[in-house]
Amino acid sequence: MAEILVLVDHADGAVKKVTLELLTKARALGTPSAVFIGAGYEAGTAEKLAEYGAAKVYVAEDKDLDGYVTAPKAELLAKLVADTGAAAVLVAATAEGKEVAARLAIKTGSGVLTDAVDVSADLVAEQSIFGGSTVAHSKVTQGTPIIAMRPNATAPEAAPAAAERVDVSVELTDSAKLAKVVEKVVLPKGDRPELTEASIVVSGGRGVGSGENFAIIEQLADALGAAVGASRAAVDAGWYPHQAQVGQTGKTVSPQLYIAAGISGAIQHRAGMQTSKTIVAINKDEEAPIFELADYGVIGDLFKVVPQVTEEILKRK
Numbered sequence: 352m353a354e355i356l357v358l359v360d361h362a363d364g365a366v367k368k369v370t371l372e373l374l375t376k377a378r379a380l381g382t383p384s385a386v387f388i389g390a391g392y393e394a395g396t397a398e399k400l401a402e403y404g405a406a407k408v409y410v411a412e413d414k415d416l417d418g419y420v421t422a423p424k425a426e427l428l429a430k431l432v433a434d435t436g437a438a439a440v441l442v443a444a445t446a447e448g449k450e451v452a453a454r455l456a457i458k459t460g461s462g463v464l465t466d467a468v469d470v471s472a473d474l475v476a477e478q479s480i481f482g483g484s485t486v487a488h489s490k491v492t493q494g495t496p497i498i499a500m501r502p503n504a505t506a507p508e509a510a511p512a513a514a515e516r517v518d519v520s521v522e523l524t525d526s527a528k529l530a531k532v533v534e535k536v537v538l539p540k541g542d543r544p545e546l547t548e549a550s551i552v553v554s555g556g557r558g559v560g561s562g563e564n565f566a567i568i569e570q571l572a573d574a575l576g577a578a579v580g581a582s583r584a585a586v587d588a589g590w591y592p593h594q595a596q597v598g599q600t601g602k603t604v605s606p607q608l609y610i611a612a613g614i615s616g617a618i619q620h621r622a623g624m625q626t627s628k629t630i631v632a633i634n635k636d637e638e639a640p641i642f643e644l645a646d647y648g649v650i651g652d653l654f655k656v657v658p659q660v661t662e663e664i665l666k667r668k
Contacts, residue, residue: 353438354407355381356431358424358451359400360443364391366399368548369443371507373500374403376470378510381438382406385514386431388424389417401514403507409519415528421447422527425454430521432459432495439474444499444603445547452499461494468504468605468626479626484618501626502547503605546578546595551608552627554580554597555590556620558613558634558653562590567657568612574664580604580624582614598623612653616641633657 355377360367370385377383385405387396392410400408409431416423428440428451440455442448444466456463467476475490476498491497546552553575555568565579572579581591583598597604599622609627614620616632616639624630625644632645633653642648649656 353381354384354435356409356428356435356437356440357383357385357405358428358440358442358448359385359387359408360445360448361387361389361391361396363389364393364396366396367443367545368507369445369500369502371399371403372502372505373441373443374400374405375508375510376500376505377441378404379472380470380474383512384409384435384437386428387411388427390414397514397516401512402509404510404512405514406512407515407517409517411519411521413520415523416521418532419523419528420530420532421450422454422530423521423523424451425458426523426527427519427521428455429458431519432461437495439496439498441470442497442499444501449499452497456494456497459494459497461497462491463497463499464489464491465499466603467498467500470498470500474498479622501603501605503550503607504626543572544576544578546580546597547602547604549578549604550606551575551577551610552580552597552604552606552624553577553610553612554582554614554624555585555612556582556614557584557588558615559585559590560613562588564654565591567654567661571610571612571657571661571664574661574668575608577608577610578604578606582617582620611641611645612657614641615639616644 357373384407385400386409388411464476469477478487553572580597581595586596598620603623605626607628610631612633630645631647632641633649637650
């Protein structure tokens, strides 16, 4: 079977869940080969990639590849595409992943598809487009298909493989060195999962009323082991940090369960969460557009409903 290259999304060697999803999907398309770029590759990293089906792991630990912004990753991937004759390249549809995909497409003369939620065996991608109002099926017609897949689009499934290490390198062009990383700052990480990787997300909107009131959203999220999200209205009002914004101008999430409390369901927000597997809406306005999308709806005051839900969940733990 043809090789499917999977760009490993990691933090100093700690493999992120989206990479395991990509490896799972790659197994249905061909033979998965992981591409690890940067520092931190160690035994634990190799074991995790092997557990989820990586037949090979191309490892590039050259510090220059980590010292510049995005472009070096695209140049290394372009070299691997040429050397391996890969049938496709899968990356995470994160801000960085989509930029790598775009640069790689230009370098290889290939088509690129972003925000895919599924890919069939013949490399036809399913996408949610036009703010989520339409589902499209697209296929690359030139070069090597480069596909950026949304996190949580595929359930990761283990399937042990060899994960044979192959060391690789690339001589960077001058243009790849134009944007240099001068400092890295690690944001404090709480106990909640990362928003785009969480299997459950609880989001609050304008109906929450204030930053202080987001405490009830956080309490429900903590009871469920969920991440906390926010609508653009809540973020613009300064009630919650921008990195928690879900929507067209924020983050795109596809959790197993999405709970929207006090969110009307404007198209801007729906574009960022409508591929969630199960959607529960809590809103006192029975005409709110979010109910058109929701699998389950509760028409009521979130300040009464949410605490009751939290209490009931804690009772059942």
